[in-house]
Amino acid sequence: MTLADALYAAMTVLLVVAGGALIYPAVRGFQVVVYRRAVLYLGSSAVLFVVGWVMTDLYYRSVVESELLNLAGMAVLTVAAAVHFVAVWLFARDFMQFDSDTVAIDADVDSGDAGGFGDE
Numbered sequence: 001m002t003l004a005d006a007l008y009a010a011m012t013v014l015l016v017v018a019g020g021a022l023i024y025p026a027v028r029g030f031q032v033v034v035y036r037r038a039v040l041y042l043g044s045s046a047v048l049f050v051v052g053w054v055m056t057d058l059y060y061r062s063v064v065e066s067e068l069l070n071l072a073g074m075a076v077l078t079v080a081a082a083v084h085f086v087a088v089w090l091f092a093r094d095f096m097q098f099d100s101d102t103v104a105i106d107a108d109v110d111s112g113d114a115g116g117f118g119d120e
Contacts, residue, residue, distance in 0.1 A: 019043045026040035041084070052074070053073070
């Protein structure tokens with residue numbers, strides 16, 4: 001195993017652990033987690049990104065010669081990007097106001113409102 005392979009493996013493990021660290025409290029329903037669904041989606045997107053990334057990397061490193069693995073990896077990466085978008089939207093939606101012609105972002109958290117940090 002080369003140094004690059006060891007770093008790749010360590011980075012992969014750390015990203016999966018980080019995703020799991022986000023998913024676990026959200027799934028267990030801990031009361032300290034605000035935006036439980038958004039945190040769950042964010043952790044899931046991190047794990048999906050790693051899975052898709054490893055799948056495509058196995059193909060590009062010629063470990064597996066199947067083009068199907070590469071396409072499946074790209075599909076997983078696309079799903080990960082969509083899940084990540086939903087997670088970001090769940091965090092940001094309470095700060096955005098949609099009128100008929102404009103979109104505004106409320107940055108004034110001292111206005112007496114909840115500021116978007118109320119539990120779902």
